[in-house]
Amino acid sequence: MLSLLAVRLRPHLRPRTLLLLPALCLLYVIVLIPFTPGIRDIRKAKVDQPAQIYSADGKLLAEFKPTHREWVSLKQISPNVVDALIATEDRRFHEHHGIDWRRTASAALHTFSGNRQGGSTLTQQLARNLYPDEVGRSQTLTRKLKEAITAFKIEAVYSKDEILETYLNTVPFLYNAYGIEMAARTYFGRSAGQLDVLESATLIGMLKGNSYYNPVINPERALDRRNIVLGQMVRFGHLAPATLDALKKRPLRIDFERQTEEPGRAPHFAQQLRKWLIAWADDHDFNIYSDGLLVRTTIDSRLQSMAMQSLMWQGNQLQSIANAAWGGRGGCANANGDLARAFVRETGEYRAARDAGANDADALKHLVADRSFMRTVCENKTRVQAAFLALDPRNGQIKAWVGSRDFTQDPFDHVQQARRQPGSTFKPFVYGAAFERGAMPTDTFIDQDVTIPVAGNETWHPTDEAPPSGRPVSLRDGIAYSKNRITAQLMQTVGPARVARLARNMGVRESPLDEVPSLALGTSPVTLKEMVSAYGSIANDGNYMEPLLVTRIENRQGDVLAQFDSTPERALSVDAAHKLIDVMRDVVNRGTGSTIRTRFGIRADVAGKTGTTQDNADGWFILMHPQLVAGAWVGFNDSRVTLRSDYWGQGAHSALPMVGDFTQRALRSHLIDARARFDLQAPPGAWQTAVTRLRDWIDQTFGKSSKPTAPKPGQTATQKPVRVKRAPAEPEAQVTEEAPQQPPVFQTMPPLLPTASDAASEAPASAP
Known part of the structure; x- marks a missing residue:
């Protein structure tokens, strides 16, 4: 019955159905329109408009493209x-x-x-x-x-x-x-x-x-x-x-070669900046690949070029030394058989041989006999690595950033990603904490054997290259000559917790610090960026400035979308910072960093510190100038590999030349002022300022001005004497005016026992 009714009605429904289907299709298309890209999106997508990254001096550093x-x-x-x-x-x-x-x-x-x-x-x-x-x-x-x-x-x-x-x-x-x-x-x-x-x-x-x-x-x-x-x-x-x-009939004639992206002027810096910029763009509804952002960075392309040249120059010399130390290119198997076999066991080829059924001896014998394979393994392991960072301590702006010797060969960033033991470059935090508590550069400790108890009934016995002299050594000489025994005794006095807290306040804010006595000699791994930032706090009168990558971001029309600057944070008192700068001047004037003066001829007002770790695995040097702080690290990706030289392995001979050459170039190019000096005079307090103003008012009001004085030679009778603020003497001849002598605070204070938070001591770092 129903089927018969449907047959009878079908001719009457056919015209309506024919009209209904196109209407439904049209309606469906209209519904889909909002789910397709809008005209505005299509206009933006005509061409890529990647973010363009510019240096502070207007040079294009990079373009952030989504693809190659x-x-x-x-x-x-x-x-x-x-x-x-x-x-x-x-x-x-x-x-x-x-x-x-x-x-x-x-x-x-x-x-x-x-x-x-x-x-x-x-x-x-x-x-x-x-x-x-x-x-x-x-x-x-x-x-x-x-x-x-x-x-x-x-x-x-x-x-x-x-x-x-x-x-x-x-x-x-x-x-x-x-x-x-x-x-x-x-x-x-x-x-x-x-x-x-x-x-x-x-x-x-x-x-x-x-x-x-x-x-x-x-x-x-x-x-x-x-x-x-x-x-x-x-x-x-x-x-x-x-x-x-x-x-x-013609053949294909393919000339295939994978294309690699140009590394640019500051590839490691751009690599880190891309991560930061993506996060910023996501938070502010921008796309770094299509919105045509113009990013003004803090990098100075001239200083960046100098840093890369200095690192390449010194890195090549150190590579020659490393090749000789490890038996020539591909010769690590001859220089150290046990370590070479350990390298082989870490390769994919060794694991593949074991998976295929070979035992350890057979797999090693086969791979060690392959000269080409061993050459590749040894070259990778014994390739000298280095990193360099420079920033302006006055505002935290990063001026040069080099993360490795060759970005295409090793894109890993040793400035921000690598954590290595800083060695003696960590010592200024110990001295800074002491100066914060009232210590003076003239305070002394006896240069003697030191045994410090640590947790677990163990002891820590720091040593120096020279045997104990039994004589008193001042804090000034202790840091100038990087005395481990003096620094260890000072650490006992101020305590690891206080030193670690100061280091964090000054810039070591991401790497964990073990609050143990050996922290004084830099046994907790940190990054070069953290250390240079912390030294920037010293150079900036104890004010920490967060390291800055970008000053502003603009759209393609040049409108400013965002501006960035660092806000100063008090990390160390002005007085303690000035004392620290003063004693660290002696490091370069007559101490472990003296080749800054003797070899590179730098006469500017600078202060710094060398650093070397156990077995010469890491070499460090950081130099402070009032307008620029520069630091370098030298080592290998595998800390088991070293330069195998007690001379070249020291930071004074591996990392210092990079910083010295860079600073010399920057001074000669007048990118930093050779006449700039650290102002170590403490600013007058409110009471002193008020007294001075009152005295000047009394002098002007009650008679001193009523008695004319004879003019000085070259001065007319109508001229008034002009008070000139004299610049301090040159660093080599500077005399620090000390307070009246009192019994040294730290010499008479009994050493503090380790706190409950002190963990087991690590091996001490060697003296630079």
Whole structure:
């Protein structure tokens, strides 16, 4: 009964149904429009507008691109590429408005008959490539409709040439090569404008399936596909038919080379900045790859170049020493067999041999006998590494940042990522904590054997290169000559907890510090960035300034979006900071860092500290100038490897030359003022200022001015004497004015026992 009724009603419903279906389809399309990219997004996506990173002196340091791509205009692309693309992918490209209805209908018929074909135009493919998240990639009707809507929008905004240019610059070609320019360089070693017909056909042929038609690993498939593209070019009038047979017989002639991104002027700095900028952009609704941000950094490109040159110069010399120490290139097996075998056991080749069933002896014997393998292992392990950082202590702005000897060889950043024992460069925190408690540079300790009890019924016995003299040594001499026994006794007096707290306040804020007596000699690993930042606090009258990477961020129109500066935080009293600078001057005037004066001829007002760790695994030196603090670290990625020299392994001979050469260059270039001096005069207090003003008022009011005085030579009777603020004497001749002598506070104070928080002591660091 129901079926009979349906048959009778069907002719009456047919016209309504025919009208209803298009209406429903149209409604569905309208519903999908808000879920496709808007016109504003499409305008932004026409070309990449990556964040551009500029130095403080206006030099381009880097561009943050999402992929390895170099944008070229359509005029810079060979016409052969465009002809091959249109003939193969969209022959009616210049006739349609985003969708080729004839091709779409033909593809649908073939698909329904079991022969699946694609009907997307270049504009639709571009929509899918630019907006994979919004359009999607699933083979559904919804995805095709979104793709078509987006294609219409693109055609409404851009010309055909602009669409072709954008398409060719955004399509992927494997091996991290995006766009036709990088593809041309990767597969043929030339630019996109130099591609001939065969090369153009090969690259366009890859678009059907990059991996399947990869000319590097599937040359036969790539050749067949290239010839199909050539046939299409002939069919649609882009190539003369007479040339086809000859062209098809030509080989591929691939000249493959992976393209590497240029490291730039400050690659490690840019690497760290990218992380920071991504977080900032996410918080403020910006995209570092497309919003055209202009980032003004604190780096000075001139100082950056000097730092890289100094590090390369000294690093190469140290590498020669390391090669000799380890038996020449690839000779670590001869220099230290046990350690070389340990290196081998850590390789993937050794693990593969063991997984294949070889025992330890056989795997080692086979690999050690492979000279090429051992050369690679030894060169990697015995490659000298170094890091360098310089900042302005007055505002915390980082001026130079070098994270390794060669970014392309070792992108690991030894400035911020590597934590190494600082050795004696940590000692200023001990002396600073003592000066904070009232100690004077003239206070003394006896140079004698020291045994300090630590937790677990153990003792710590710090030593120096020279045996104990039994004589009193002042704190000034203790830091100048980096006396471990004197520093250890001072540590007993002030306590590890107080020293660790001061180090954190001054800049060592990320690395954990073990509050044990041996902390005095730098046994807790820290980063170079933390140490240079902390020395900046010393140079800045005890005020900590957070290290600054960026001064401001602008949009592409030059409008300022954000500005950044550091706020001073009191970490050490002014008086203690001045005492610390004064005694650290002696390090470079006559102590372990004296080659700053004797070898590099630096006469400016500077102070610093050397540092060396156990077995000479790490060499450090940090130098303070009123306008610039610079520090260097030297070592190996594997701390088991050292320079194997008691001379070259010391920070005074490994790291100091980098800082000395850099500072010498900066002074000669007048990027820092050779006449600048640390102002070690304490500012007058409020009471002293008031008394001085009152005295001046009394002098002016009650008679001193009523009695004319004879003019001084060269001064007329109408001139008034001018009070001139004299600069302090040169560092070598400076005399520090001390308070009246009192019994040394720290000599008479009994040593403090370790607190309950003291853990087991680590091995002491060697004296630099």
